[in-house]
Amino acid sequence: MKAKEIRSTDKGTIDEKISELKKELVKINAQVAIGTALKNPGEIKKIKKMLARILTINYEKTKKNLKK
Numbered sequence: 001m002k003a004k005e006i007r008s009t010d011k012g013t014i015d016e017k018i019s020e021l022k023k024e025l026v027k028i029n030a031q032v033a034i035g036t037a038l039k040n041p042g043e044i045k046k047i048k049k050m051l052a053r054i055l056t057i058n059y060e061k062t063k064k065n066l067k068k
Contacts, residue, residue, distance in 0.1 A: 006057045021051045
């Protein structure tokens with residue numbers, strides 16, 4: 001998802017995406033801890049980056065709504 005797409009989605013969808021990404025990250029981190037070889041090692045970085053992007057935009061939206 002691009003930042004523009006995230007900004008245009010509603011809060012419920014964003015919350016679902018955040019929980020989905022967190023679950024995926026936990027699953028991948030568990031695989032790493034066990035020692036399983038990952039299909040795509042770059043996936044961890046991609047998920048973390050997307051999660052950070054969504055959380056940042058979510059915070060910006062919340063902050064903007066509090067000012068109003």
